Amino acid sequence: MKKIAVLNNKGGVGKSTVAVQISHGLSMLGFKVILVDLDGQNDSSLFLGISEKDYNKTFFDLIDKRNDVKLEDCIINARESLDLLPNSHIEEINAEFYRESRIDLILNEKLQGLENLGYDFVVVDCGPQRTRINDSVLCYVDNIVMPVQVEAAAVRACGSIYEYLSDLRLSPDKISLIIPNMYDQRTRDAKENLEFLREFFKDEDNIVTNPINRRVKITEAGKMGKTVFEYDEESAQQFFEVLERLVKKVG
Ligand SMILES: Nc1ncnc2c1ncn2[C@@H]1O[C@H](COP(=O)(O)OP(=O)(O)OP(=O)(O)O)[C@@H](O)[C@H]1O
Ligand SMILES: [Mg+2]
Incomplete structure (x- = not known):
């Protein structure tokens, strides 16, 4: 069983989006996958079309010492070969940790x-920033997938993942893929930022994937609870390329 965290300290860079697409993509490739949603806004659950009304037991119940809940009772099926472990009360989970x-x-x-x-x-979808939950996820997984928004401030901050791992005394080798996200092909600025990202990680073996373009259809898909594989062929193709790299690297 391969354990992957989708993480970046920055908010809004596409962590939940990437977590959902790679989870669904892997399941479409024939793997049995569970997405663990540890993002307090439940975005990855929502992007799969699953909301609070669809679950009663969550990850919170698993760690709540007053309850004796079985793991199986917290898991819901989202797609063929794709299950979801949702969360609730994220602040309380963090405090407990x-x-x-x-x-x-x-x-x-x-x-x-x-x-x-x-x-x-x-596949674990992480919330932004350093939290005690994210500390625990980084210790748990063998692989980190980091979406980075192709934008000046974001690409310059991407080295902070090394500091984070070092503070936890974890190996930087856990970083398996960097996925440039929200790429706007038309601007020179975006091209330069992508180049910066590739240059920054040039010593790492083939770690930066092709970019995922910025597309309104990705946002729309999320809002409708669909994945790109169900809604947008062009993005689906880009995510399949990323998946190929992921399976080669991790699988
Ligand atoms: N390539 C893309 N093109 C267009 N919109 C995108 C793309 N990737 C993500 N988005 C949109 O950007 C918003 C933020 O994405 P997402 O929620 O995945 O980020 P996040 O890193 O998980 O955020 P948070 O830090 O709040 O957990 C969402 O509305 C999502 O639909
Ligand atoms: Mg998120």
Whole structure:
């Protein structure tokens, strides 16, 4: 079972979008996938068309010591071969994780059952910024996929992932893919920023993927609870290219 975090400290760069597309894409390639939504706004659940009314037990119930909830009871099916573990009360989860002394082990313990349920991939959608939850996710996963918005401030800040990993005493080798997102082909500015990103990671083996273009259809798909594979052929093609790289690198 491969464990992947979709993470970037910056908000609004496309983490939830990428988490949803790679999860659905992997399931379409025949893998059994679970998306763990640890983004407090439940965006990845919503992008899959699943809202609060569709679930009653969540990741929060799993870690709530007053409850004795089985992992299976918190999982809902989203698509063929794609399941979802939603969250609620994210601040309380974060507070609870602050009280845990072994943050490096907590998710292994709480999500232990996933292996037996036969998943090939666990994809974790992370919220922005450094949080205790994100610390725990970085310890849990073997692979990090980082979407970076192709925009000056965002590409310049992308090195902060190394600091974050170093502070947690984790290896930078966990970074598997950098996905330039919201790329606007028409502007010179975007081309320069993409070039900067490639240059920045040039010593890493083939880590920066082709960019995902900025397309209104991606936003629309999310709002309708559809993935790009169900709504936008052009973006679907771009995500398939990213998936090919991901499977080669991680699979
Ligand atoms: N390539 C793209 N083209 C157009 N819109 C996009 C693209 N990628 C993401 N978006 C849109 O940008 C917004 C932010 O994306 P998303 O929610 O995936 O970011 P995030 O990094 O998860 O944000 P947060 O930090 O709040 O969790 C959403 O409305 C999404 O539909
Ligand atoms: Mg998000």
